Amino acid sequence: MIQLSNPRINKTFEALFALEDIREVFRQSLPTGLSSAEEQALKGKLAEIRKYLDEIEADGVGNGARQKYTGKIGSLDVRTREEEYINIHPIQAAGRLTPEARKAIIAYGDGYSTCDYCRKPFRLDKITKPGIQDFHGDLARWLNMDQARVVPGARRGFQAVASALVEKGDSVIVSALAHYTEFLAVEQAGGVVKEVPKNEQNLITADATAQKIEDVRRTTGKLPVLIMIDHFDYMFANEHDVYGIAKVAKQYGIPFLYNGAYTVGIAPVDGKKIGADFVVGSGHKSMASVAPSGVLATTDEFAAKVFRTTQMVGDVTNRKFGIKEVENMGCTLMGGTLLSMIASFPAVVKRSQPQNWEDEVRKSNYFLEQFRRVQGSNVLSEWPRKHTLTKVDTTGSYNKVAETHKRRGYFFNDELTAKGIIGEFAGATKTWKLNTYGLSWEKTKYLSEAFLDIARKYDLPIN
Amino acid sequence: MIQLSNPRINKTFEALFALEDIREVFRQSLPTGLSSAEEQALKGKLAEIRKYLDEIEADGVGNGARQKYTGKIGSLDVRTREEEYINIHPIQAAGRLTPEARKAIIAYGDGYSTCDYCRKPFRLDKITKPGIQDFHGDLARWLNMDQARVVPGARRGFQAVASALVEKGDSVIVSALAHYTEFLAVEQAGGVVKEVPKNEQNLITADATAQKIEDVRRTTGKLPVLIMIDHFDYMFANEHDVYGIAKVAKQYGIPFLYNGAYTVGIAPVDGKKIGADFVVGSGHKSMASVAPSGVLATTDEFAAKVFRTTQMVGDVTNRKFGIKEVENMGCTLMGGTLLSMIASFPAVVKRSQPQNWEDEVRKSNYFLEQFRRVQGSNVLSEWPRKHTLTKVDTTGSYNKVAETHKRRGYFFNDELTAKGIIGEFAGATKTWKLNTYGLSWEKTKYLSEAFLDIARKYDLPIN
Numbered sequence: 033m034i035q036l037s038n039p040r041i042n043k044t045f046e047a048l049f050a051l052e053d054i055r056e057v058f059r060q061s062l063p064t065g066l067s068s069a070e071e072q073a074l075k076g077k078l079a080e081i082r083k084y085l086d087e088i089e090a091d092g093v094g095n096g097a098r099q100k101y102t103g104k105i106g107s108l109d110v111r112t113r114e115e116e117y118i119n120i121h122p123i124q125a126a127g128r129l130t131p132e133a134r135k136a137i138i139a140y141g142d143g144y145s146t147c148d149y150c151r152k153p154f155r156l157d158k159i160t161k162p163g164i165q166d167f168h169g170d171l172a173r174w175l176n177m178d179q180a181r182v183v184p185g186a187r188r189g190f191q192a193v194a195s196a197l198v199e200k201g202d203s204v205i206v207s208a209l210a211h212y213t214e215f216l217a218v219e220q221a222g223g224v225v226k227e228v229p230k231n232e233q234n235l236i237t238a239d240a241t242a243q244k245i246e247d248v249r250r251t252t253g254k255l256p257v258l259i260m261i262d263h264f265d266y267m268f269a270n271e272h273d274v275y276g277i278a279k280v281a282k283q284y285g286i287p288f289l290y291n292g293a294y295t296v297g298i299a300p301v302d303g304k305k306i307g308a309d310f311v312v313g314s315g316h317k318s319m320a321s322v323a324p325s326g327v328l329a330t331t332d333e334f335a336a337k338v339f340r341t342t343q344m345v346g347d348v349t350n351r352k353f354g355i356k357e358v359e360n361m362g363c364t365l366m367g368g369t370l371l372s373m374i375a376s377f378p379a380v381v382k383r384s385q386p387q388n389w390e391d392e393v394r395k396s397n398y399f400l401e402q403f404r405r406v407q408g409s410n411v412l413s414e415w416p417r418k419h420t421l422t423k424v425d426t427t428g429s430y431n432k433v434a435e436t437h438k439r440r441g442y443f444f445n446d447e448l449t450a451k452g453i454i455g456e457f458a459g460a461t462k463t464w465k466l467n468t469y470g471l472s473w474e475k476t477k478y479l480s481e482a483f484l485d486i487a488r489k490y491d492l493p494i495n
Numbered sequence: 496m497i498q499l500s501n502p503r504i505n506k507t508f509e510a511l512f513a514l515e516d517i518r519e520v521f522r523q524s525l526p527t528g529l530s531s532a533e534e535q536a537l538k539g540k541l542a543e544i545r546k547y548l549d550e551i552e553a554d555g556v557g558n559g560a561r562q563k564y565t566g567k568i569g570s571l572d573v574r575t576r577e578e579e580y581i582n583i584h585p586i587q588a589a590g591r592l593t594p595e596a597r598k599a600i601i602a603y604g605d606g607y608s609t610c611d612y613c614r615k616p617f618r619l620d621k622i623t624k625p626g627i628q629d630f631h632g633d634l635a636r637w638l639n640m641d642q643a644r645v646v647p648g649a650r651r652g653f654q655a656v657a658s659a660l661v662e663k664g665d666s667v668i669v670s671a672l673a674h675y676t677e678f679l680a681v682e683q684a685g686g687v688v689k690e691v692p693k694n695e696q697n698l699i700t701a702d703a704t705a706q707k708i709e710d711v712r713r714t715t716g717k718l719p720v721l722i723m724i725d726h727f728d729y730m731f732a733n734e735h736d737v738y739g740i741a742k743v744a745k746q747y748g749i750p751f752l753y754n755g756a757y758t759v760g761i762a763p764v765d766g767k768k769i770g771a772d773f774v775v776g777s778g779h780k781s782m783a784s785v786a787p788s789g790v791l792a793t794t795d796e797f798a799a800k801v802f803r804t805t806q807m808v809g810d811v812t813n814r815k816f817g818i819k820e821v822e823n824m825g826c827t828l829m830g831g832t833l834l835s836m837i838a839s840f841p842a843v844v845k846r847s848q849p850q851n852w853e854d855e856v857r858k859s860n861y862f863l864e865q866f867r868r869v870q871g872s873n874v875l876s877e878w879p880r881k882h883t884l885t886k887v888d889t890t891g892s893y894n895k896v897a898e899t900h901k902r903r904g905y906f907f908n909d910e911l912t913a914k915g916i917i918g919e920f921a922g923a924t925k926t927w928k929l930n931t932y933g934l935s936w937e938k939t940k941y942l943s944e945a946f947l948d949i950a951r952k953y954d955l956p957i958n
Contacts, residue, residue, distance in 0.1 A: 038521075040521070041518075041521050044514060044517050044518055044521065045601070045602065047514055047544075048511060048514050048515075048518075048598070048601050049598045049601070051507060051510055051511050051514065052511075052594050052597045052598050052601070053594060054507050054551075055504075055507055055511075055578060055594075055597070056594045058501075058503070058504050058507065058578040058579070059577055059578055059591075060935065062581075062915070062937060062938060062941055063579070063580060063581060063914065063915020063916070063941075064915070064941075066555070071555055074551070075552065078548050078551060078552055081510075081544075081548060082545065082548060085541050085544060085545060088517075088537070088541060089538065089541055092529070092534055092537075105595055105598045105599050105602060105838055106595050106838055106841060107626065108599060108602075108603075108625055108626075108834070108837065108838060109624075109625065110602045111602045111603050111605075111608060111611070112602075113611065114522050114605060115518060115521040115522055116521070116526065117526060118525075118526060121607075121610075121611070123606075123607050123610065124605065124606060124607045124608075124610065126606075127605060127606020127607050127830075128522075128605045128606065129604050129605050129606070131515050131516060131518075131519045132568055132569050133604065134515045134518070134601070134604055135511070135512045135515050135568045136568050136571060137600050137601075137604050137785070137831065138508070138511050138512070138515070138597070138600075138601065139508065139568060139571075139573045139574045139575075140571075140574050141592050141596070141597055141600050141785055141835065142574075142577060142587065142590060142591045142592050142785075143586075143587060143589075143590020143591065143592070143778070143779030143780060143783070143784060143785070143786055144584075144586050144587045144590050144779055144780070144786060145574055145587075145786075146786075147584075147586065147587065148574070148576065148584075161572075162571055162572065163570065163571075184647035184648075184651070184787050185647075185824070185829075187824040187825065188647070188824065190824075191824055195683060208809065208811050208812050210809075212805075212816035212819055212825060213824055213825055215805060215807045215809070215814075215816060216805055216807070216816070216819060216821055216824050216825055217824065218807065219805055219806070219807040219821050220658060220821050220822065220824070224807075225807055225809065225810070226810055227809045227810055227811035227812055228811075229811050315606070316606030316607055316829060316830055317606060317607070320606070321606060322600070322604055322605075322606070322785070322830055322831040322832065323606055323607060323608075323609075323828065323829035323830030323831065323832065323833075324647050324787070324827065324828055324829060324830070324832065342675075342678060342679055342682055343682070344678045344679070344681065344682040344687075344688055346671065346673075346678070346688060346690045347688070347689055347690055348671050348690035348691075348692045349671050349690055351675075351678075353675035353678060353679070356675055356679060358679055358682050358683050359683060361648070361650040361651065361653075361654055361676055361679050361680065361683070362650065362675060362676055362679055364787065365786065365787055366648075366779060366786035366787060367590075367779055367785055367786030367787070368600065368785040368786065368831065368832075369785065369786065369787065369831075369832060370786075371571070372604070374571065375568055375569055375571060378569060451526065452525070452526020452527070453526070472523065474525060475525060478525055478526075478527075
């Protein structure tokens with residue numbers, strides 16, 4: 033199936049690209065102004081953009097008449113999914129950029145764009161123009177922790193903590209639903225993961241965690257050195273008892289890392305209230321930021337260890353790079369990634385306030401209630417939903433159609449795409465994941481109706 | 496001094512931002528098309544953009560008449576330095592984005608934008624749409640190495656290698672001009688740096704490296720486990736004998752990491768010819784890419800170690816994440832950073848061909864010849880230059896003016912800024928660094944003349 037594309041959207045991209053060409057004319061010109069050849073090039077591009085604008089305006093009459101879009105950036109296709117479709121991809125929803133972030137990376141995309149005013153002591157989080165230092169303070173306060181650093185993805189936060197706390201052979205408690213990056217962080221540090229079993233409801237409890245700690249102590253003769261638990265896991269997005277687990281961690285004196293990859297940036301997170309020693313969040317997963325980005329926040333106590341500065345001294349030169357932090361490899365996000373985080377931050381703070389998050393969860397439940405009306409469509413995640421990411425099972429509904437359809441499971445993808453919906457795992461009609469985060473009520477209702485419509489078309493019974 | 500700004504450039508940014516607002520209208524709309532309120536919002540933005548375009552066109556007559564620019568992205572100032580000035584910042588020059596990279600991040604800025612078609616085996620470098628897998632192959636071939644991975648900055652490449660090869664207490668040979676991130680990578684792995692002294696010409700030789708290896712063997716009883724040498728160092732950008740050092744490394748059987756942060760992406764780099772076991776490059780420093788980005792390339796032999804896949808098994812679930820690479824923490828650059836690398840790559844390959852790099856070096860030498868005509872202005876880096884980054888000393892020239900000027904060292908900044916030149920370390924008039932990379936001959940000549948003009952204005956003698 034050739035994907036057709038909305039010409040108005042395509043022309044919006046072409047106009048953006050032509051403006052980048054104009055920008056390039058300025059970049060190549062002397063500070064004294066444009067030459068007449070450059071002026072001609074600019075005028076040509078202005079005319080081109082005006083044409084696009086006219087077409088965008090006129091195309092209103094043909095609203096929705098899609099065409100093939102052959103626009104390219106070099107050999108790259110132009111990605112127009114977010115403009116053209118309702119995207120229910122499980123991990124993309126909360127990483128979509130805000131308009132502010134998109135503007136920020138236009139202005140700050142260049143490599144070391146953060147470093148125009150880097151002065152002593154020469155560290156990213158000390159830069160005041162743009163306000164990177166303030167942003168770090170804001171991040172820590174927002175998470176109610178003492179200190180925060182930006183990192184190239186939540187995984188690099190796990191790595192920094194594991195590397196600082198875990199010695200060879202040490203045990204680290206993770207959940208039976210832990211994300212693979214926690215496994216890797218422990219392995220890279222030389223430790224061994226010990227999983228807390230989930231219960232029949234696919235939940236990780238404080239009791240099970242305490243039990244696991246005891247098991248580890250009994251079998252290895254040593255306490256685990258770190259506990260990392262995902263507040264909402266990547267598989268079901270079930271909510272696990274991080275408050276209770278933090279208490280258990282405290283009782284045993286084991287540092288507790290709160291994995292907020294699926295909360296920080298969309299739901300309220302209060303590190304002190306949770307009782308976390310570390311709070312890790314993902315920029316590209318939940319903070320409307322360019323990848324790879326994220327945040328690692330901690331207490332003053334653990335900052336001394338995890339944010340420790342270099343002690344290495346050159347044996348010949350006696351060089352020291354005193355303020356650079358070992359686990360962060362010095363500066364972390366030196367350009368557009370960080371600026372996207374900063375630009376999205378006000379919107380991210382707002383959207384993760386309780387009432388806004390609760391509304392997102394309400395929309396998730398609304399959609400899934402409609403989704404479950406199709407007989408044989410089930411929700412595998414905890415019910416009612418406390419999150420917008422959900423694992424569903426359509427073995428008894430859409431998969432039945434797939435069994436005899438000539439396009440097999442792809443029929444479902446075809447149907448959804450035709451309705452302007454993407455992001456499900458193409459071809460999968462048994463168990464799969466979706467995320468409704470950030471969809472308006474209008475889109476949520478449209479989405480719900482679309483699933484019912486497909487059921488109707490194939491005569492699946494609806495309750 | 497209030498920085499004034501070119502209104503045509505400002506309006507180019509405002510038009511880009513207004514187009515992003517249009518994009519947002521599409522993003523918020525239903526797949527069925529715009530509502531009449533959305534259509535109105537779009538029309539309003541189209542009118543706004545047309546106004547900007549008219550102003551850009553009309554402003555040609557007032558070419559160069561600068562005004563205060565109050566444009567903001569939230570609380571962020573808009574960064575217009577690359578459009579308005581000749582930027583000689585030492586580390587920013589080769590990280591400026593190509594137009595293709597700027598377009599790519601417009602289209603691919605959203606968090607997990609690379610993951611639309613992520614299929615089994617679920618690893619970034621295996622994704623074929625967009626062509627990430629091919630890009631990894633291209634990178635390896637281009638550097639003449641067997642395998643390559645993208646990493647969040649050259650430093651994360653050093654970290655991966657050090658972490659894989661260095662055990663607690665091991666010695667690692669670095670140069671007396673090593674970048675601080677090499678120190679950190681070794682420290683993080685538990686090793687100890689051992690510096691090869693530089694000679695009187697501030698060069699690291701193969702003989703000095705061999706001598707240092709012997710010293711380490713004598714004093715510690717063990718050979719170093721890794722040698723990391725910067726082809727061109729960050730301080731002088733002098734060329735060090737990486738070919739000879741690689742031979743020494745081979746003789747001792749010690750792995751050799753070629754630090755190409757100042758070469759990969761601007762100069763020809765042939766890993767096999769060098770004899771490197773690892774080649775590390777920086778995306779945001781030298782490959783016209785968004786930060787943090789970079790490349791780590793290696794041989795099949797060392798890939799087995801540094802790109803080893805996880806062996807960790809969940810003790811409860813028996814989960815394995817077999818294809819994920821431990822030192823890379825699984826996937827690395829999941830969005831705009833990687834797409835900026837891919838989009839810039841054809842231009843980067845072209846610009847780093849011998850004849851193009853030689854021309855860049857020629858421009859560097861041309862400028863510095865003019866620069867040295869001002870008596871008391873000296874070049875501290877090796878001469879003639881083999882690179883575009885240079886450490887200079889103006890203690891005997893512009894600093895003499897600074898001694899009695901009411902603005903002290905900032906007079907120099909004021910003068911350069913007034914001529915449309917930025918990127919020198921503001922206030923510094925003794926020893927400082929500059930980079931002419933990527934300036935056209937026309938700009939190089941303009942830059943040269945500007946330095947002479949400032950000297951003339953303050954009656955500094957010129958040869």
